[in-house]
Amino acid sequence: MSKTFTFKSHYELAIVGCGTAGMAAAINAKIRNKNFILLGSEFCSPKLAKAPQVDNFLGFPEIEGEELRQRFFNHLKEMGIEIVPWKVTNIYPGPPFTLVGKDQSFEADGVILATGVSTQKLVPGEAELLGRGVGYCATCDGPLYKGKTVAIIAYDREGEAEANFMADICSVVYYIPFYKKIGHLDERIIQKKDKIKSIKGSQKVEALILGAEELKVDGVFLFRENLPAEQLVLDLRMEKGAIAVNHQLETNIPGLYAAGDCTGQPYQLLKAAGEGGTAALNAIKYLDTLQENK
Structure with missing residues (x-):
């Protein structure tokens, strides 16, 4: 799928991750008519797919995880939002940011990280020798x-x-x-x-x-299926293994936001959806400010 997708050279916003937070961010970016791209894996939200029942997602009592996941996808489809299965290997801060993958790269004025949490810990020596072998x-x-x-x-x-x-x-x-x-x-x-x-x-x-x-x-x-966030972006501030953000979901790097499980506990769908929407709204404010200052 990603091999046939034609990337633009520049987007206003790039959303990295197609879980609950990433999809919620994409919906808000679409509503605000932003030029954005939603990047994910071949199989989005595997943890949700395996959940036998979800009891605390507002409006959907006692729903199976896979059914809820499909409802998320249907929402995106109805809005004309495509998930591009393309793996990001590096993000270089800008402005604009440069997102690099296996076979190509593109630029974005703002980025939302919604990468979830990696189940594999860093190998001792991995971070220290990154870029040196x-x-x-x-x-x-x-x-x-x-x-x-x-x-x-x-x-x-x-x-x-x-x-x-x-x-x-x-x-x-x-x-x-x-x-x-x-x-x-x-x-x-x-x-x-x-x-x-x-x-x-x-x-x-x-x-x-x-x-x-x-x-x-x-x-x-x-x-790995997901790269650790700190390996994606150089100098990204972390706290207790999670991306450090403020109430606006801003990281320490201007224009870079984070939402969902990658920002730490609690690992809940409600939190991920709320943070995804909030990160998108604040990223849009940032993008509008960039336009005003041009």
Whole structure:
């Protein structure tokens, strides 16, 4: 789906995440006639889909999670809002912001993060060595590792295509999967099934420490469904593992807002919907101010 979508070079607002908060933000952006894009995954709101029953969402007593999720999608469809399944790997503050993915990038005057929470914790050494051998897009950085050794840690099958790509470039590619049913991997790739203890290095990546061995590598790439927010945006302020926001859902970076589970507990649909709408309204005020100052 994302391969056939044609991105504009510039949007007023980019909403990253297609859960309850992201969808609520998109609805408000649509009502206010903003030029925006809603980015998400192939399967939005998996936690809601698995909920046998939701009892506290206003107006929908005792509704199944999947039914409520479909109602959300129907609302978007009726308003002509499309969810673009495109994974953001970096966001560079502006103005305007630059959002970078696997194969392209675009600009946005404002951004709302509605990424939820990642179930995978950062690997020790990951944050410290980010950009110095640690990365999240092998096809982006592949040429830098020609003839070298890399390890790919994958929590879903997305990592397979990246590993196969690197097999044509690197001398050695290790693949450490944390999911079932491996699809297709190039025969040159070396699979390892072990715990990840840490990424080792002083000025750059030197090794990946597993439970039973140490792999000498020049680079480590990690593939998760959701990237930790602090890895998406440099210098984003965090508090107790959540994005720090004020009552207007503003982060410490002007023009960047956050809503939903990524802002911390409680992890509730009502909170996510309310924050998504509030973040959008405040982002729109910010965008209007930008226009007035031009």
